[in-house]
Amino acid sequence: MNDTLxxxxxxxxxxxxxxxxxxxxxxxxxxSPTPAPGWTVADQVAHLAAxxxxxxxxxxxxxxxxxxxxxxxxxxxxxxxxVMRPYLALPTDELVDRWYDELLRAxxxxxxxxxxEEVPWLVNxxxxxxxxxxxxxxxxxxxxxxxxxxxxxxxxTDRIAPLVGFVVHxxxxxxxxxxxxxPEDDFRFELTAPSGTLWTFGPPDAPQxxxxxxxxxxxxxxxxxxxxxxxxxxxxxHAAHWLEIAQAYRGPAGAGRQPGQFADAPTTPGPA
Numbered sequence: 001m002n003d004t005l006x007x008x009x010x011x012x013x014x015x016x017x018x019x020x021x022x023x024x025x026x027x028x029x030x031x032s033p034t035p036a037p038g039w040t041v042a043d044q045v046a047h048l049a050a051x052x053x054x055x056x057x058x059x060x061x062x063x064x065x066x067x068x069x070x071x072x073x074x075x076x077x078x079x080x081x082x083v084m085r086p087y088l089a090l091p092t093d094e095l096v097d098r099w100y101d102e103l104l105r106a107x108x109x110x111x112x113x114x115x116x117e118e119v120p121w122l123v124n125x126x127x128x129x130x131x132x133x134x135x136x137x138x139x140x141x142x143x144x145x146x147x148x149x150x151x152x153x154x155x156x157t158d159r160i161a162p163l164v165g166f167v168v169h170x171x172x173x174x175x176x177x178x179x180x181x182x183p184e185d186d187f188r189f190e191l192t193a194p195s196g197t198l199w200t201f202g203p204p205d206a207p208q209x210x211x212x213x214x215x216x217x218x219x220x221x222x223x224x225x226x227x228x229x230x231x232x233x234x235x236x237x238h239a240a241h242w243l244e245i246a247q248a249y250r251g252p253a254g255a256g257r258q259p260g261q262f263a264d265a266p267t268t269p270g271p272a
Contacts, residue, residue, distance in 0.1 A: 049099035059109035174245035
């Protein structure tokens with residue numbers, strides 16, 4: 001995984017891109033339904049705010065984070081709704097600043113974790129760079145939902161590099177979510193960055209291969225696009241199945257997206 005400071009710097013910069021989407025948004029825009037069933041743009045932003053608040057607390061005050069987790073609701077959906085509620089109660093002109101302030105606090109707290117230490121998290125402690133990469137995935141996924149809802153382009157650059165590494169690192173999550181046993185075969189990933197650079201992971205002679213745009217891999221693993229609408233090519237039985245189940249987050253897979261759901265994805269590859 002990437003150095004924590006590099007990941008958090010990328011997260012801050014990509015957060016600014018999402019802020020641009022939200023800038024000047026009127027009440028109708030905030031209430032716009034997103035591709036996530038039942039979620040508006042405001043819901044997406046509140047979820048990001050709550051996620052980054054928890055990451056800040058975990059990195060800055062582990063005992064306080066542990067106490068919060070002890071008191072968390074046992075049902076995941078109920079807990080998500082509870083942590084979003086205070087942010088949804090804010091006027092939107094406050095929410096638009098508050099969510100990014102939470103991102104900045106989380107990024108700075110993760111970057112300040114001493115080398116070699118881990119940060120407590122939902123299932124087990126994580127290196128700060130890994131947790132920051134998970135935050136990048138949250139920002140990527142919910143930012144894409146916001147862009148899709150508003151029909152606005154969202155520039156993607158080589159700052160997605162930590163995200164790509166995170167997808168590879170969490171390749172087994174899709175199997176776990178479906179109570180499947182991950183295959184023992186190695187996977188090889190050969191991915192083209194937005195700048196055109198080739199990024200590779202895994203043994204060159206691995207029997208299972210995934211090739212194509214790095215951005216498509218992120219859209220796939222965030223479950224924001226169906227693999228039929230992406231330019232990823234799988235070689236090998238297990239690799240082909242992985243395209244069907246890929247996700248870079250723990251827990252239920254969710255509905256995902258349907259083939260052909262988006263005629264023109266509002267995502268723009270940009271320079272590094």
